[in-house]
């Protein structure tokens with residue numbers, strides 16, 4: 549998705565060989581127009597999958613997730629990372645190790661909002677080591693629902709997550725795939741030559 553790649557090129561800050569900061573449009577300040585386009589792109593890619601819910605993790609997955617849900621005309625559910633007083637009954641939980649924060653979080657959803665007849669599209673901001681995506685898959689399975697696919701805004705293709713998550717057999721669509729962050733430069737994966 550060229551719009552997103554151009555935004556990453558213009559505003560992304562390479563913090564190290566493994567971490568990209570995109571605080572100006574995705575992880576802190578949010579660019580609503582870009583989010584609308586991201587939502588349209590995911591909806592286009594997954595429109596034939598009979599999706600009934602979009603599921604993401606707070607907080608950075610919510611903006612792209614809600615725009616995707618808007619386009620697909622289904623609700624968005626976001627997994628919580630902290631215990632909530634109002635989230636008490638029928639809770640499903642999974643443990644997720646955070647790549648950026650180097651800590652383990654328990655993510656939770658209420659079973660009420662993902663039920664066994666749901667077909668769920670998972671959306672997240674980044675795919676690094678795949679732990680967040682695997683945690684979301686686990687929650688959907690615990691709910692007895694189906695994973696209809698996984699949409700990632702930025703995949704760091706040089707980390708293990710892409711392989712790990714694709715090995716589950718689910719379709720993974722990433723809007724920008726980064727090959728390397730070496731020498732302070734964002735290098736995108738070459739798109740397959742079009743014939």
Ligand code: 5GP
Nearest residue numbers: 567568647648674675676677678679680709
């Ligand atoms: P994973 O579970 O795939 O290792 O990491 C996914 C989560 O870690 C994402 O939801 C995202 O919040 C965070 N993350 C991983 N890598 C990066 C990165 O390079 N930059 C930012 N801003 N967040 C990242």
